[in-house]
Amino acid sequence: MTLPPTDPTDPDPDPDLDLMLAGAEELSEEELAGLAEPADGELAGLAEPADEDLAKLDERLDEELARLGLDLDAACAGTCPEAGHGGPGAAAALFGGGFAEGGVLDGLGPGPALAGFSQGAVDEGLGGLSDDELVGVLRASWRLSAWQAGVELAAVAELDHRRVRAAERPGSSLADDHVAAELAAALVLTGRSADALLGLARDLARLPAVRKALLEGRIDRARAVVFAAELAGLGDIAAAAVAMGFAGIAGSMTTGQLRAAVKAMVLWLDPAAARRRAEQGQGQARVEAWPEGSGNAGLAGRELPAADAVAADKRITAIARALKDAGAPGTLDQLRAAVFVALLAGRDPESLLPTPGPGQADGESEPDRNPAGAGAPGDGPGGSGPTGPAGAAGSGGPGPGGLAALAGTVHLVMPAAAWLGLSDAPGEAAGSGPLDAWACRDLAARLAAGPATRWQVTLTGPDGRAVAHASPRAGPGPPGQPPGGPPGQPAGPGGGRDWLAGPGGGRDWLAGLRFDWLERRTCSHLRQTPRYQPPDRLQNLIRARQRTCSFPGCRRPATRCDLDHTLPYDQGGPTCECNLSPLCRMHHRTKQAGGWNLTQPEPGVLVWATPHGRTYTVTPDPYLA
Ligand SMILES: [Zn+2]
Ligand SMILES: [Zn+2]
Numbered sequence: 001m002t003l004p005p006t007d008p009t010d011p012d013p014d015p016d017l018d019l020m021l022a023g024a025e026e027l028s029e030e031e032l033a034g035l036a037e038p039a040d041g042e043l044a045g046l047a048e049p050a051d052e053d054l055a056k057l058d059e060r061l062d063e064e065l066a067r068l069g070l071d072l073d074a075a076c077a078g079t080c081p082e083a084g085h086g087g088p089g090a091a092a093a094l095f096g097g098g099f100a101e102g103g104v105l106d107g108l109g110p111g112p113a114l115a116g117f118s119q120g121a122v123d124e125g126l127g128g129l130s131d132d133e134l135v136g137v138l139r140a141s142w143r144l145s146a147w148q149a150g151v152e153l154a155a156v157a158e159l160d161h162r163r164v165r166a167a168e169r170p171g172s173s174l175a176d177d178h179v180a181a182e183l184a185a186a187l188v189l190t191g192r193s194a195d196a197l198l199g200l201a202r203d204l205a206r207l208p209a210v211r212k213a214l215l216e217g218r219i220d221r222a223r224a225v226v227f228a229a230e231l232a233g234l235g236d237i238a239a240a241a242v243a244m245g246f247a248g249i250a251g252s253m254t255t256g257q258l259r260a261a262v263k264a265m266v267l268w269l270d271p272a273a274a275r276r277r278a279e280q281g282q283g284q285a286r287v288e289a290w291p292e293g294s295g296n297a298g299l300a301g302r303e304l305p306a307a308d309a310v311a312a313d314k315r316i317t318a319i320a321r322a323l324k325d326a327g328a329p330g331t332l333d334q335l336r337a338a339v340f341v342a343l344l345a346g347r348d349p350e351s352l353l354p355t356p357g358p359g360q361a362d363g364e365s366e367p368d369r370n371p372a373g374a375g376a377p378g379d380g381p382g383g384s385g386p387t388g389p390a391g392a393a394g395s396g397g398p399g400p401g402g403l404a405a406l407a408g409t410v411h412l413v414m415p416a417a418a419w420l421g422l423s424d425a426p427g428e429a430a431g432s433g434p435l436d437a438w439a440c441r442d443l444a445a446r447l448a449a450g451p452a453t454r455w456q457v458t459l460t461g462p463d464g465r466a467v468a469h470a471s472p473r474a475g476p477g478p479p480g481q482p483p484g485g486p487p488g489q490p491a492g493p494g495g496g497r498d499w500l501a502g503p504g505g506g507r508d509w510l511a512g513l514r515f516d517w518l519e520r521r522t523c524s525h526l527r528q529t530p531r532y533q534p535p536d537r538l539q540n541l542i543r544a545r546q547r548t549c550s551f552p553g554c555r556r557p558a559t560r561c562d563l564d565h566t567l568p569y570d571q572g573g574p575t576c577e578c579n580l581s582p583l584c585r586m587h588h589r590t591k592q593a594g595g596w597n598l599t600q601p602e603p604g605v606l607v608w609a610t611p612h613g614r615t616y617t618v619t620p621d622p623y624l625a
Contacts, residue, residue, distance in 0.1 A: 099136030110147035110217035131612035143217030150214035203228035469544035523578035551587035
């Protein structure tokens with residue numbers, strides 16, 4: 001089966017493609033792999049253009065403009081000196097705002113026309129553009145790079161296709177090596193980079209929706225890499241289907257968000273395969289040490305069991321927070337690193353505490369917690385105080401056993417059905433991303449055994465958003481393991497069902513929790529408080545609703561953010577769900593910088609106005625539905 005050439009400049013390159021994708025299940029795997037095979041026409045123009053090619057390009061440009069309902073020559077008549085109609089001034093005049101927000105060029109797909117106007121803007125001088133137009137040019141260049149990445153990968157795929165076809169023993173690793181060697185020579189790449197490029201081109205060969213989105217400038221290369229990596233474990237048809245589902249919205253997600261969303265979908269589709277992959281991965285378990293470019297060194301455990309890694313990470317945070325509260329100097333990140341290495345090197349983390357004496361407080365790293373100038377000094381809506389949900393078990397300091405005995409708070413989120421063991425739907429440990437159901441139950445079992453651990457439960461609705469949250473409670477966690485299961489070993493499939501059974505089982509445990517239901521749309525101000533500092537319960541609720549900083553794309557966990565009054569407290573902003581959201585230090589400062597403005601039109605929906613005039617809306621990241 002062959003397809004007509006895909007024309008990257010055509011906004012609707014191949015209407016048939018969608019139809020064929022809709023019927024993808026009827027295609028054989030080979031046919032699927034052959035979808036959107038790059039045609040020679042797609043690659044034309046890579047060499048020095050001949051005059052006739054330029055004439056063709058001009059023709060195509062005119063066609064594109066005509067399609068947009070614009071006649072460049074007529075509009076230019078008498079105003080621009082003949083061929084000079086590429087500039088931003090002309091563009092703005094012609095294209096209803098040009099590169100400005102909502103202007104035609106701001107939404108124009110990548111292709112020769114957009115490239116021409118983009119170059120025209122540079123030629124005329126970017127200095128003449130408004131901030132808004134400048135951001136429009138920036139966004140256009142991003143789409144153009146994505147388009148060209150699509151062309152590059154199509155060219156690699158075509159070369160690969162030719163070599164594989166000509167190979168005596170197709171599929172041999174020798175044939176692979178030779179294609180990579182050609183790429184390495186042509187592009188001056190290391191062998192590893194050439195292998196990666198070839199691997200990406202091959203991965204995308206079975207993800208036609210991703211290739212199409214790339215050529216249309218809707219996603220960039222980095223997002224294409226996420227698709228390729230996260231879908232590697234799925235069969236061709238399922239992988240193509242997931243890619244199709246996400247390709248349309250991937251451009252509005254950061255790579256981190258996209259990775260989490262696609263990973264979650266893979267866990268949904270084939271939890272057993274995901275588990276097998278995790279177990280295979282554990283065969284590659286290792287500790288890596290490497291020199292950092294700065295002259296320091298890196299140390300990391302790789303392919304560890306997820307439950308172990310989450311538990312260890314929470315413990316490091318708990319100890320670091322306790323140290324910080326006790327006056328140890330440094331940021332939380334620095335303290336976490338110091339605790340990590342102290343524990344591994346066999347030093348007591350208490351050795352990181354400053355020796356008692358005056359002037360030991362670390363004023364430098366003390367957060368600017370009180371932007372509104374109201375409330376108790378130094379006791380703003382801080383996420384780093386002992387009231388934070390990831391705080392050191394709410395302790396007033398290390399208890400018996402010292403700092404090393406701390407376990408921290410684990411915020412495990414699962415759909416209610418999975419909590420109850422009725423499904424193998426994935427969950428997640430807040431701050432650690434999606435976990436398969438086995439890893440979740442493993443973690444639950446491990447932590448239930450540790451009396452120092454505190455628990456939070458978030459229930460999610462069908463759209464994956466948090467709908468209710470039970471505040472932390474100390475003591476035994478959910479029974480996560482049927483009796484007799486060896487601790488630390490994943491429960492087998494279906495093992496979770498036993499979880500329900502018997503007195504003291506999961507159902508009783510869940511029934512004993514007191515849930516707060518989140519406000520949506522119009523706030524009833526039920527939990528509003530006159531105080532500046534939100535009570536723990538409200539803090540936990542906000543952090544369950546929004547797991548990350550509320551700045552577009554920021555992945556800083558809410559447990560490590562301050563809760564910011566969107567409308568400052570001293571200007572009448574209430575301490576309520578409808579006026580609080582987590583902001584990391586950096587974006588708290590961004591909010592206060594000139595030209596920025598933040599509003600919260602409904603609980604959990606944050607609208608950022610920027611100095612360049614555009615606004616960006618942030619809604620809470622859905623949990624796994
Ligand atoms: Zn309210
Ligand atoms: Zn942030």
